[in-house]
Amino acid sequence: MTEAPRFTPGPLERDAPFYIAGHRGLAGSALWRALAKAGFTNLVGRASDELDLKDRDATFAFFRETKPRYVVLAAAKVGGIMANNSYPADFLSENLQIQVNVLDAAQQAGVERLLFLGSSCIYPKMAAQPIKEEYLLTGHLEPTNDAYAIAKIAGILQVQAVRRQHHLAWISAMPTNLYGPGDNFSAQGSHVLPALIRRYAEAVADGSETVTNWGTGSPRREFLHVDDMAEACLYLMEHYDGPEQVNVGTGTDVSIAELAGLVADAVGFTGTTKWDTTKPDGTPQKLLDVSKLTDSGWSYRIPLEKGITGTVEWYRLQESVRQ
């Protein structure tokens, strides 16, 4: 019989070296804030131009030098549908390289607790809703981001394999759509919520009376504030152990039309929203079943309205600095 990894639930040591891979990204920067707030005093981060995690030798040297005891892997090549669909080879190859290098180096360094971040795109396109963890590998993936999803699934499998072979108490978490400070608001490549914020804020700035969005507005999606995600990750590292990935979300969804209404209110847009129904809608609903997380004792705290207001403030601050 295989020996189970040794894990005792409880606080991680606040002065132990804790490496956040991808600490400047949306998820990684929120993790950094949450860990600093929780009292961690030895946080380690490297920008990609200081340490390219695709460089295997450099990654191993970094782990030998810094000897992290804890790691969150939030470094990845990330993008919207357009980018994923246009550059699948890059998304597959770069994410596999980053993951394999970090996970191999962490295993060699004997990292005690590691959390691998994936995303809800790992689940089958036609999965029943809400999506339970056990639906992984039960059907075909959404073709527009299957390359990215396969890389993430390989990461979950590697974490499980390290647990079995090397008995390290590593875990994986799969967040739903994230939003918040640090998000990507660029015209190309941004996700739906930052894209709406940008569009409505620009309409207000330009004095436009109408905003037109893609599709019918009826698809339903789930959104989690990135600060909640970061707290959930720390909670899991201190309380959860097991080979199965854990869904991280709110367990509730909104229609894109409702979301657009919240964004319009938050930016102060009083004009009319139109829907270009010649454009595709995508999957009707994507909602995670988060009962495993909530049963373990953690629930989200930031309501969507409040989170959107804060994100709009952050976006406007960035824009004013840029001008």
Ligand SMILES: NC(=O)c1ccc[n+]([C@@H]2O[C@H](COP(=O)([O-])OP(=O)(O)OC[C@H]3O[C@@H](n4cnc5c(N)ncnc54)[C@H](OP(=O)(O)O)[C@@H]3O)[C@@H](O)[C@H]2O)c1
């Ligand atoms: N955004 C979402 O809605 C969402 C939802 C669910 C799950 N996730 C997961 O969360 C993770 C992070 O996503 P994110 O949204 O935070 O992405 P992000 O904002 O684009 O950040 C990605 C980070 O990865 C780093 N990185 C990329 N390539 C690298 C390389 N070759 N070497 C070193 N660092 C590299 C970047 O570093 P530099 O900034 O230094 O270049 C950046 O800080 C991903 O695994 C993603 O699947 C995200």
